[in-house]
Amino acid sequence: MKLTQDQIQELFKFTRKHYVEYYDVQLELVDHLANGIEEVMVQRPQLTFKEALDLEFKKFGVFGFYDVIKKKSDAMHKRYWKIFFRFYKEYFKLPKVLMLFAASTLLFLVLRALPVETSKYIPGLAILIVLVLFLINVFRNRRKQRSKTRKWLLEDMIAANGNIFIYLNFALQILLFPNLIKWPLGSPLGMFMVSFVVVLIGILFHVMVNIIPHKTEELLAETYPEYKMT
Amino acid sequence: MANSKLFKGSLNTIILKLLEEKGKMYGYEITQKVKELTKGELKITEGALYPALHKLEAEGLLEAEVAKVDNRLRKYYKLTEKGEKETVNRLAELEEFIRSMHNLVNPDWSIQ
Incomplete structure (x- = not known):
């Protein structure tokens, strides 16, 4: 029956x-x-x-159903990071890798031109500015999210990682404790490394907050064979 | 079977082996197939099967497809290319384990 x-x-x-x-x-x-x-x-x-x-x-x-939900969520986390690295890797290949080095060099030149007492605030400030620029996008994504009735696990993960407020806190921590990065700023190599890491962090946020959430539909269809059928 | 812990570690290999033979299967079908093949001796619990399937899928060993059956959607799993290769390795490992266990349980004491 x-x-x-x-x-x-x-x-x-x-x-x-x-x-x-x-x-x-x-x-x-x-x-x-x-x-x-x-x-x-x-x-x-x-x-x-x-x-x-x-x-x-x-x-x-x-x-x-607890075990099923828990393990599914773990598996989906793994999947999210795989998706993330697929997009992040792009910035280490031509032509985007040129942008990575150009941005790092530009930041390095700014840091070098300023006295250490000022430049120690620049990395935190740079990350903060990048995040504030992303804010508009985040609110646009949120509005789209709210209009949906069915919830998909991956979709929630994309939205959660696109949550800018977690990263704002990170940027504020660097701004509040600038002396943490004072030591590497003492040498040109250290200064370049700081610039490079700041740009890498900026790209990381860019991928999580801007790139991936914009591809949510595409990624859901790719991950869930049932997505288009429902 | 009294002690299901004995086969818990082999659950993933059992799933891979079944999919290798049948091509594609859905969750409920896997539980029933194991019951049938072992004449009810082994039972895969639902709470263990789906986590195992989702883990194998996340590892890229399985892929899923969905079909409308009766009045609902059904998710079928099948091996990926990577899964096919891994099945061969895991089966070899399991067979080796069974041989070792057999030697431990029934040691050959005769002088060679």
């Missing part, structure tokens, strides 16, 4: 009630529960749908 559309919807509700908030995880669990219920109702026709569902859910153990 096959479950009806209403019963399938009932299963989606059941997974949501058991803290499965992402549609990609719900989809697989619903199919699994449905298969189990269909089989058990053939073997024991006296059972109601609800009783059969309870029986199937018990098979997930005392923690219910």
Whole structure:
């Protein structure tokens, strides 16, 4: 016997009630529960749908769907970082690598032209300026996010990593403790290294805050074969 | 089987082996297949199967496709090229482990 559309919807509700908030995880669990219920109702026709569902859910153990959600989230984190490095790597290849060195050199020249007591504030300030420039984009992305009803795990990760406020705190820490970078600024090599790292951090934020969130649709379609079908 | 811990470490290899034979399978089908092949001796718990599938997928050993079956969507898993190669390695490792365990449990005391 096959479950009806209403019963399938009932299963989606059941997974949501058991803290499965992402549609990609719900989809697989619903199919699994449905298969189990269909089989058990053939073997024991006296059972109601609800009783059969309870029986199937018990098979997930005392923690219910917790393990499935946790491991899926871990796996998706891994996937996010793979996606991230795919885009980040681009900045170490031609032609973008030229931009990386040009920006580092420019920052180096600025640092060299200033006395250490002033230049020690520049890296934190540079990161802060970059982040403030990204802010407009972030709010634009947020607005798009809110209009969606179905939640996808990867989509949430993209949005969370695109959360500029975490990085603002990082920039403020460097600004508040500028003496931390005073020592490397004492030599030209150290000064160039600081410039290079600041640009690398800037690019990292650029990829997380600007590049990846703009490709959310494309990345969801690539990650979830079910994305286009729903 | 009384002690499922014994086969817990081999779960990923079992999944890979089944997919190598069947081409593509969905979660529920895997649990049923293992039950059938082992005549109910081994049972893959649902709480262990999906985390294992998602981990293998994240490692790039499996890829998923979705099809509409009855009135719902079903996610099928199949081996990637990397997964096919890894299956051969893991099966060899498992066979070696089984041989070693056999030697430990039934040592050959005869003088060579």
